[in-house]
Amino acid sequence: MRDRNFLMENNGKPIWHPMAHPAEMRANPPKVIVKGEGVSVTDIDGRTVIDAVGGLWNVNLGYSCDPIKKAIAAQLDALPYYSAFRGTSNEPAIELAYELSQWFAPEGMVRTFFTSGGSDSVDTAMMLARQYWKIRGLSDRVKFIALKRGYHGTHFGGASLTGSINFRRAYEPLLPGVFHVPAPSTYRNPFDETDPARLARLCAKALEEEIAFQGPDTVAAFIMEPVLGAGGIIVPPPTFMRQVRDICDRHGILLIADEVVTAFGRTGEWSGSRLWGVKPDMMTIAKAITSGYFPLGATLVNEKIAEVFEADTTGLGAIGHGYTYSAHPVGCAAGIAALAETRRLAVNRNAAARGVEFGKALEALKVKHALVGDVRYKGLMAALEVVSDRDTKTPADKKTMARLADGAYEAGVMLRVSGNNIILSPPLVVTATEIAKIAEALDAGLTAAATA
Known part of the structure; x- marks a missing residue:
C-alpha cells in the first residue's frame, strides 16, 4: 500500500x-478509511468509529465475517470468473439462485436474474x-x-423512477413515460395530513387517479420501496402497500418491490414486502446479499x-439483456456464505430488537434538540430530519449538517x-x-451544530 503522505496528497x-461535488472534494478531502472490524471502521489517522451507515446500507454482517471472506478466496482458487451468457453457467450461481427461490418463496419469487448491484x-426489472407486456401482445403498456x-x-x-430532484436535475430530460405520485410521509405531504390511515388512503387515491389519467392499459408497472430509504426513511402506514397491491391487481399493473435496502432483515423482517404482507410481481435485491x-x-x-416468458414460442421471450458480471461465480459464492450467516445469526430479530431501542433514543433526541424536526425509523433504518425552524419545517443548511456530522465523528x-x-x-x-x-x-x- 502507498505511504500516508502519498495518499493524503492525492x-x-x-x-x-x-x-x-468534485470541487468540494478537492477543497475538503474525504475521510480515508483503511480498516473495518465488527461494526467499526478506522481512518488513516487511526481514529476508530462506529459505522452507523453500515457501509451504504449493505454491510449487514459487519466487517469481520470470515465465512464470506473464505468463500471468496476458495472460489477465486477454483474459478475466478466465467460468463453466464447463453451456453454456460457455474456452480455458485445455480446454488444461490436456488437459495433465493427458497428464501423469498413467501413472496412468490421463483426465478432469478443476476446483476452487479441495485441500479442494475x-x-x-x-x-x-x-x-x-410485449410477449403478451400488450405493447402499449410501457409507462x-x-x-x-x-x-x-x-x-x-x-434515475427516471427516482422521485427526488437532487438525483435528477443534472441529468434531465430522463426516460419518458415515468410519472410520480405523493409518498405517504406524515411529516411532509401535499395533503397536510398527519393521520397515517387517512394519508394512506389519500396517497392510494392519488395513485389510482394517475393510473386513470394515463390510461390503465398504458401502464406497465408501479415501483416502490417498502420503506423509502435515501428519501429520508419514510415508513408507510401499514395498510399502504396492501392498498397499492389491490390497485395494481384491479388494473392489471405489475408491482415491483425495490428491496435493494430492505431485503435480508433490515426492517426486522426478511423483506419489506413480507413486513407489510404483500406479494409483489418482481423484487429487486442487492447490497446485503x-x-x-x-x-x-x-x-x-x-x-x-416466469410462465409468460417460458411459454413463449414467438422469440419475444428471449432475454436480450445482461451484464458481463451477471452470475459472477465469486459474487455468488459470497452470496451463498452471506445468506448462511444471515440466517444463522437471525439478524432480522436483532434488527427488530435494536430498532426499538434506537427509536426510543431518537425520540428522546427530538425532545431535547430543537434542530430535530422529525424522527422516522423501522428496524435498523432510521433518519433524523434536521430543521432550522420546527414551526415552518425549514430544512437545515449544509453548514449545520456538516457540523452535526463532524461533531458525531x-x-x-x-x-x-x-x-x-x-x-x-x-x-x-x-x-x-x-x-x-x-x-x-x-x-x-x-x-x-446548535452552538457553533
Whole structure:
C-alpha cells in the first residue's frame, strides 16, 4: 500500500466521488478509511468509529465475517470468473439462485436474474416489465409510476423512477413515460395530513387517479420501496402497500418491490414486502446479499411472469439483456456464505430488537434538540430530519449538517448526511451498547451544530 503522505496528497484529486461535488472534494478531502472490524471502521489517522451507515446500507454482517471472506478466496482458487451468457453457467450461481427461490418463496419469487448491484437490478426489472407486456401482445403498456421521494438507483431508468430532484436535475430530460405520485410521509405531504390511515388512503387515491389519467392499459408497472430509504426513511402506514397491491391487481399493473435496502432483515423482517404482507410481481435485491463484500444483485420474478416468458414460442421471450458480471461465480459464492450467516445469526430479530431501542433514543433526541424536526425509523433504518425552524419545517443548511456530522465523528460515530436528513443504517449485528453509543454521538453532534 502507498505511504500516508502519498495518499493524503492525492486524496480527493484523481477520483470523482459519487454523490459529491468534485470541487468540494478537492477543497475538503474525504475521510480515508483503511480498516473495518465488527461494526467499526478506522481512518488513516487511526481514529476508530462506529459505522452507523453500515457501509451504504449493505454491510449487514459487519466487517469481520470470515465465512464470506473464505468463500471468496476458495472460489477465486477454483474459478475466478466465467460468463453466464447463453451456453454456460457455474456452480455458485445455480446454488444461490436456488437459495433465493427458497428464501423469498413467501413472496412468490421463483426465478432469478443476476446483476452487479441495485441500479442494475432496477433497470433489469423495468426492461423485463416492458418485455412481459410485449410477449403478451400488450405493447402499449410501457409507462411506469413511482413515488415522489423514492430512490431507485443511478442508471438512466432508475434515475427516471427516482422521485427526488437532487438525483435528477443534472441529468434531465430522463426516460419518458415515468410519472410520480405523493409518498405517504406524515411529516411532509401535499395533503397536510398527519393521520397515517387517512394519508394512506389519500396517497392510494392519488395513485389510482394517475393510473386513470394515463390510461390503465398504458401502464406497465408501479415501483416502490417498502420503506423509502435515501428519501429520508419514510415508513408507510401499514395498510399502504396492501392498498397499492389491490390497485395494481384491479388494473392489471405489475408491482415491483425495490428491496435493494430492505431485503435480508433490515426492517426486522426478511423483506419489506413480507413486513407489510404483500406479494409483489418482481423484487429487486442487492447490497446485503453479499454484505457488501462483492458487487452483486438480482431481479426476482414470480410465477405469473416466469410462465409468460417460458411459454413463449414467438422469440419475444428471449432475454436480450445482461451484464458481463451477471452470475459472477465469486459474487455468488459470497452470496451463498452471506445468506448462511444471515440466517444463522437471525439478524432480522436483532434488527427488530435494536430498532426499538434506537427509536426510543431518537425520540428522546427530538425532545431535547430543537434542530430535530422529525424522527422516522423501522428496524435498523432510521433518519433524523434536521430543521432550522420546527414551526415552518425549514430544512437545515449544509453548514449545520456538516457540523452535526463532524461533531458525531469526533464523538466516535460515522453518520451519513442526505440533504437535511441524517440517515442511519448500522450493521444488523450491532449491539445494544453500540446503539447507545450512536445515540450519544448524535447528541454530541446536535449540540455542536446548535452552538457553533
